[in-house]
Amino acid sequence: MATRTTVPFGPQHPVLPEPVQLRITYEDEKVVEVVPVIGYGQRGIEKACELNEYNKNIYLCERVCGICSYQHSESVVLATEQLWPLDIPPRTKFLRTIWAEMARTHSHLLWLGLFADAFGYESMFLQFWRIREKVLDILEQTAGHRVIQSVNVVGGVRRDIDEAQKKTVIDTLNVVRRESDDLVNVLINDYTVKSRTVGVGVMTKAQAMALGCVGPTLRGSGVSEDARLTKYSAYGELNYEPIVETAGDCYARMKVRARELFQAIDLQMEALSKLPEGEIAIKVKGGPPANETVARTEAPRGELYYYAKGNGTRHLERMKIRTPTFANLPAVLILLPGCQLADVPVNIHSLDPCISCTER
Amino acid sequence: MENIIQITKNDIVNEGKKLLDAGAKFVTAVCNDLDEKLEVTYFFSANRGVDLTCLRYTVGKDEEVPSLTGTTLSTLLIENEMKELFGLKVKDLAIDYGGHLMLAHDSPTTPMLKPKKAEAESKGEI
Amino acid sequence: MGLIHNSRIKSPWIMHFDNSSCNGCDIEVLACLTPLYDVERFGIVNMGNPKHADVLLITGPVNRRTARVLRNLYDQVPGPKMVIAVGTCASTGGVFHNCYNVLGGVDKVVPVDVYIPGCSVRPEAIIDGVVLALQKLASANL
Numbered sequence: 304m305a306t307r308t309t310v311p312f313g314p315q316h317p318v319l320p321e322p323v324q325l326r327i328t329y330e331d332e333k334v335v336e337v338v339p340v341i342g343y344g345q346r347g348i349e350k351a352c353e354l355n356e357y358n359k360n361i362y363l364c365e366r367v368c369g370i371c372s373y374q375h376s377e378s379v380v381l382a383t384e385q386l387w388p389l390d391i392p393p394r395t396k397f398l399r400t401i402w403a404e405m406a407r408t409h410s411h412l413l414w415l416g417l418f419a420d421a422f423g424y425e426s427m428f429l430q431f432w433r434i435r436e437k438v439l440d441i442l443e444q445t446a447g448h449r450v451i452q453s454v455n456v457v458g459g460v461r462r463d464i465d466e467a468q469k470k471t472v473i474d475t476l477n478v479v480r481r482e483s484d485d486l487v488n489v490l491i492n493d494y495t496v497k498s499r500t501v502g503v504g505v506m507t508k509a510q511a512m513a514l515g516c517v518g519p520t521l522r523g524s525g526v527s528e529d530a531r532l533t534k535y536s537a538y539g540e541l542n543y544e545p546i547v548e549t550a551g552d553c554y555a556r557m558k559v560r561a562r563e564l565f566q567a568i569d570l571q572m573e574a575l576s577k578l579p580e581g582e583i584a585i586k587v588k589g590g591p592p593a594n595e596t597v598a599r600t601e602a603p604r605g606e607l608y609y610y611a612k613g614n615g616t617r618h619l620e621r622m623k624i625r626t627p628t629f630a631n632l633p634a635v636l637i638l639l640p641g642c643q644l645a646d647v648p649v650n651i652h653s654l655d656p657c658i659s660c661t662e663r
Numbered sequence: 664m665e666n667i668i669q670i671t672k673n674d675i676v677n678e679g680k681k682l683l684d685a686g687a688k689f690v691t692a693v694c695n696d697l698d699e700k701l702e703v704t705y706f707f708s709a710n711r712g713v714d715l716t717c718l719r720y721t722v723g724k725d726e727e728v729p730s731l732t733g734t735t736l737s738t739l740l741i742e743n744e745m746k747e748l749f750g751l752k753v754k755d756l757a758i759d760y761g762g763h764l765m766l767a768h769d770s771p772t773t774p775m776l777k778p779k780k781a782e783a784e785s786k787g788e789i
Numbered sequence: 790m791g792l793i794h795n796s797r798i799k800s801p802w803i804m805h806f807d808n809s810s811c812n813g814c815d816i817e818v819l820a821c822l823t824p825l826y827d828v829e830r831f832g833i834v835n836m837g838n839p840k841h842a843d844v845l846l847i848t849g850p851v852n853r854r855t856a857r858v859l860r861n862l863y864d865q866v867p868g869p870k871m872v873i874a875v876g877t878c879a880s881t882g883g884v885f886h887n888c889y890n891v892l893g894g895v896d897k898v899v900p901v902d903v904y905i906p907g908c909s910v911r912p913e914a915i916i917d918g919v920v921l922a923l924q925k926l927a928s929a930n931l
């Protein structure tokens with residue numbers, strides 16, 4: 304009889320920089336059971352959102368997750384604005400979309416690097432991160448910071464993109480596209496990568512829907528769902544259709560993200576070329592009225608839901624944050640059992656887990 | 664928010680199953696503290712994720728409520744979370760973390776509940 | 790001032806631990822290792838095992854569950870060791886100061902040698918912080 308061993312994966316583990324623990328039970332080299340233990344990142348942000356004034360929530364919610372921080376700030380302002388509802392100038396909407404896609408570009412580059420690292424391609428990891436620095440540079444130049452931009456406020460944005468910046472952004476994006484093209488080609492066509500990822504961690508369409516997966520994880524299983532289809536911000540005026548792969552394995556999820564990287568660049572180019580003139584913010588007085596609403600945006604990892612409830616004062620009654628990884632985490636329950644010990648990191652990374660999001 | 668369907672707590676499993684069978688996807692659940700009662704809202708999305716439907720019920724703070732985890736595992740984490748943070752008494756959870764999904768042993772219990780209005784007034788906090 | 794002491798200053802091994810940060814500082818710590826900042830040219834190597842590490846880079850505020858883990862890791866790092874709190878929230882609790890599950894800065898649990906403010910910190914600041922820590926290590930009478 305095979306021996307059973309239970310190994311804790313985390314909370315401090317070289318594969319995942321974040322604190323999460325997976326109690327994995329192996330039978331020889333095969334995973335038979337997995338129990339995710341979270342709570343290492345629990346801070347209590349939802350409660351603090353009720354204690355803070357509504358306009359300070361932006362800075363707090365941005366720090367739910369540092370990688371998709373832009374989408375968090377966008378969602379929290381969208382949710383708060385919808386409580387009135389406020390009429391946001393079109394230029395603001397376009398600017399928000401441009402930065403959102405810029406953040407997606409950097410996040411996907413980051414993920415592609417980490418994923419390459421998960422199966423041992425260390426120099427590829429470094430190459431992707433080298434390209435990513437260029438995206439961070441234009442983010443810093445236009446939005447003000449590399450990681451946490453704090454560019455959104457309720458009623459608008461704090462910075463504008465002028466002509467000179469527009470040119471730099473376009474030039475940089477062209478370079479990013481060219482350079483990532485080379486690397487992504489290797490990743491997608493390489494024999495070794497295929498043998499590590501094709502057929503590994505298969506999740507069928509039905510399973511993905513039943514587990515409530517979101518984002519690239521869901522689209523990798525052949526479901527064409529995306530919060531951008533709800534046409535928030537400027538997505539209604541852009542040419543957008545979700546990217547879908549049908550195989551449902553790690554390779555498919557990687558391909559979705561790789562293709563979304565180029566799509567994000569295209570969307571930025573399109574939004575920049577259509578950028579309307581006008582105001583970038585409107586004045587907001589008083590607190591949000593007693594009302595409730597849901598804001599949904601597409602973060603790099605999937606759909607982000609913010610539920611907000613106002614009560615007429617400057618403090619919100621309730622703020623609920625449902626992050627993409629919170630929805631994707633149950634997927635480890637079906638991805639891991641049955642896979643080999645060596646495939647665990649690849650499987651986990653293919654979900655693009657963001658633990659600090661999950662626990663808030 | 665449109666599409667809010669008011670139900671009772673015992674209908675949640677049936678109504679939820681109906682939506683899921685019709686091709687909807689579970690999104691999340693939100694618990695609200697209404698001073699005397701708890702208001703629970705389940706969100707489902709359909710039509711490529713564009714349309715939202717909400718099932719909402721209100722229960723007293725010490726009433727037991729059924730869990731959807733018998734039907735779909737996707738509600739596992741959020742029901743555990745509501746149980747922990749709001750003290751919502753969810754029964755028959757598929758995996759019960761026993762109040763320690765998020766919170767550590769020395770964390771405050773049910774931190775998301777608001778101070779009772781009556782008590783807060785008597786202390787002069789409002 | 791033996792050989793080991795000298796090599797520790799010349800090539801410190803770093804371990805990074807994430808308490809309950811927002812990842813903002815974590816990705817900047819990782820960015821330090823990548824080609825643009827490339828701390829490996831200073832001999833700094835990132836380690837996964839606390840028993841190999843000289844310098845502990847800690848991001849994020851301590852929450853009630855990670856406090857024990859952090860203490861544990863700190864005890865496993867062989868001395869002399871340096872602890873660096875990376876980011877405002879690791880230094881003081883920062884933006885999370887009023888969250889119910891947060892105890893505060895890293896110094897609530899383990900002694901800290903260098904504080905690096907910034908939210909998120911820039912990679913340059915992290916490198917500066919590590920250099921400061923190494924100076925402290927070099928001047929320590931060991």
Ligand code: SF4
Nearest residue numbers: 813876877878908909
């Ligand atoms: S200092 Fe700021 S950016 Fe860094 S981990 Fe803390 S909240 Fe995130």
